[in-house]
Amino acid sequence: MTLTVSDLEVHYGRRRALEGANVRINPGEVVSIVGPNGAGKSTLLNCIAGLVPASSGAVVADDVELTAMSAERVVRAGVALVPEGKHVFASLSVAENMRLAAAAFRGHAPDAIRHATARFPKLQDRQSQRASSLSGGEQQQLMIARALVGSPKYLLLDEPSMGLAPQVVQEVFAILRALAQAGVGVLLVEQFVTQAVAVSDRVHVLARGRVGDSMTKAEAEQAIDAGSFFEAYSGRTVQPADMAQPRPMGGS
Amino acid sequence: MDRTLQAIADAISSGSLYALIAMGIALIFGVMRLVNMAYGETVVATIYVAYFLRDQSPVVVIVGMLLAGIVLSVVIERLAFRPLRNASPTTMLIAAFAVSFTLQNAALATVGASPRSVSAGSSLAEVRHLGPVDVPAYSIVTVVAVIVIVVALRAFLVKSTLGIGMRAASEDFDAARLLGVRANSVIRIAFVFSGAIAAVVGYLLVSATGVVTPTSGTTPALLGFIAVVIGGMGSLPAAAGGGFLLGAVTQILQYVLPTDALVFRDAILFSGVLLLLIWRPQGLFINSKTIQERA
Numbered sequence: 316m317t318l319t320v321s322d323l324e325v326h327y328g329r330r331r332a333l334e335g336a337n338v339r340i341n342p343g344e345v346v347s348i349v350g351p352n353g354a355g356k357s358t359l360l361n362c363i364a365g366l367v368p369a370s371s372g373a374v375v376a377d378d379v380e381l382t383a384m385s386a387e388r389v390v391r392a393g394v395a396l397v398p399e400g401k402h403v404f405a406s407l408s409v410a411e412n413m414r415l416a417a418a419a420f421r422g423h424a425p426d427a428i429r430h431a432t433a434r435f436p437k438l439q440d441r442q443s444q445r446a447s448s449l450s451g452g453e454q455q456q457l458m459i460a461r462a463l464v465g466s467p468k469y470l471l472l473d474e475p476s477m478g479l480a481p482q483v484v485q486e487v488f489a490i491l492r493a494l495a496q497a498g499v500g501v502l503l504v505e506q507f508v509t510q511a512v513a514v515s516d517r518v519h520v521l522a523r524g525r526v527g528d529s530m531t532k533a534e535a536e537q538a539i540d541a542g543s544f545f546e547a548y549s550g551r552t553v554q555p556a557d558m559a560q561p562r563p564m565g566g567s
Numbered sequence: 568m569d570r571t572l573q574a575i576a577d578a579i580s581s582g583s584l585y586a587l588i589a590m591g592i593a594l595i596f597g598v599m600r601l602v603n604m605a606y607g608e609t610v611v612a613t614i615y616v617a618y619f620l621r622d623q624s625p626v627v628v629i630v631g632m633l634l635a636g637i638v639l640s641v642v643i644e645r646l647a648f649r650p651l652r653n654a655s656p657t658t659m660l661i662a663a664f665a666v667s668f669t670l671q672n673a674a675l676a677t678v679g680a681s682p683r684s685v686s687a688g689s690s691l692a693e694v695r696h697l698g699p700v701d702v703p704a705y706s707i708v709t710v711v712a713v714i715v716i717v718v719a720l721r722a723f724l725v726k727s728t729l730g731i732g733m734r735a736a737s738e739d740f741d742a743a744r745l746l747g748v749r750a751n752s753v754i755r756i757a758f759v760f761s762g763a764i765a766a767v768v769g770y771l772l773v774s775a776t777g778v779v780t781p782t783s784g785t786t787p788a789l790l791g792f793i794a795v796v797i798g799g800m801g802s803l804p805a806a807a808g809g810g811f812l813l814g815a816v817t818q819i820l821q822y823v824l825p826t827d828a829l830v831f832r833d834a835i836l837f838s839g840v841l842l843l844l845i846w847r848p849q850g851l852f853i854n855s856k857t858i859q860e861r862a
Contacts, residue, residue, distance in 0.1 A: 364745060365744075366744070366745070385744070386744040386745055387749050387750065390746065395745070398742060398745060402741075402745075404734070404739065407734060407735060411731050414731060415728065415731050415735050415746055416747070418732065419746060419748070420747070461746060462746075
């Protein structure tokens with residue numbers, strides 16, 4: 316039972332954005348994809364989630380082929396994406412955001428909403444508030460809570476730390492760790508390298524459209540300490556201090 | 568005083584009709600970012616259905632018009648717009664013009680360019696005396712229709728899950744899809760509503776004019792689009808407000824301009840539109856915060 320990405324390629328017109336990507340996520344583990352801006356990280360997640368068509372390769376979740384599925388079918392198959400940036404529905408209340416997320420999973424909506432919101436006490440007090448009035452951290456929590464309504468087996472997150480204060484980032488990452496302990500397979504795309512490695516079981520570096528081999532957390536930390544983490548792909552050495560800095564806004 | 572009240576009554580009636588047209592266009596723009604220039608031809612098609620059903624009872628005519636509007640809208644979406652859903656807004660706009668011209672020419676080829684007299688809604692031409700004001704029945708029906716449609720649409724958008732899905736999709740379509748909102752369902756329901764509104768617009772228009780030609784829908788569609796831009800694109804209430812304002816100001820100009828200057832009415836009106844857009848390019852009823860929220 317895994318989410319397996321095999322030889323996945325994505326083209327935007329003639330430009331190849333993703334080249335033969337291979338990634339595997341087991342239930343209960345956090346896998347991070349880290350890499351510089353424009354490397355193809357968001358493309359990888361969007362392709363798995365059905366927003367971007369694959370040119371070739373396959374995405375399979377628990378023996379179900381997702382490769383040609385639309386985004387609305389992929390989420391029903393148990394793979395949910397929390398996209399990069401603020402994608403709460405600003406004019407909808409918190410409760411309406413959650414109700415909409417539950418609509419795709421008929422039959423157990425109230426329970427599913429209660430269960431998904433239980434991890435986010437701040438949201439419970441703001442049910443009737445417009446999503447636009449929430450803080451950045453609360454909006455991120457709402458996006459994660461919405462994605463959890465369908466009890467996904469695999470959760471994909473694209474730059475969840477973007478624009479958040481360090482303490483809020485810690486809270487968000489702690490939630491991801493708790494989700495993994497509950498059996499959810501988490502695929503995390505981040506530029507905030509040291510934080511991502513700290514929360515992960517395995518790490519891949521993605522640069523120039525190519526996904527590198529999987530490293531264990533210990534191997535990644537060792538590479539960071541040695542200053543060679545991005546060396547293989549970017550052709551330069553990135554110091555650990557550089558990698559720990561919050562990065563500018565914008566995705567790949 | 569009576570003249571002022573009459574002007575206000577006519578302004579409300581005209582504004583209501585423009586608001587309806589604008590809502591039909593804004594519904595589609597909200598979920599697809601598509602300016603459906605074929606909307607006018609959908610309106611015209613419903614009027615031709617009324618023409619062909621002229622020997623039937625009013626109920627049959629109205630049901631026929633509603634069905635025609637809905638079916639034609641859904642067919643246009645399925646055949647012309649769905650294959651282009653991920654295309655650029657410019658491509659979509661050109662496609663909409665292509666559909667518009669195709670339908671117009673199909674009508675020219677089949678029913679001809681001659682104006683056809685349509686009796687549907689002719690009873691609404693009867694003038695009612697409301698105190699000092701003379702109001703045609705269709706004006707009253709127009710205002711009531713707008714109120715009913717706005718209330719019903721609002722209830723749908725706020726209370727129903729599908730309506731909440733439409734609001735979400737109009738803000739961020741991909742994010743809605745990621746929550747399992749079915750893109751096809753949301754878009755289809757928007758076209759169903761838009762087609763039904765087109766039928767209501769057709770009925771009210773022909774109640775006032777009594778005739779139809781293949782090009783009868785061009786001006787209403789264009790004015791509806793302008794109304795959507797004036798009010799603010801992407802928001803149904805803003806579009807309705809823009810439509811009401813455009814229609815009302817058109818009527819008021821009709822009253823206040825000297826007879827010799829009436830030929831310049833539209834020039835004055837659209838100069839005002841231009842100034843308004845320079846002042847508030849995002850639209851009159853949309854604030855910049857809302858734009859940022861949608862960005």
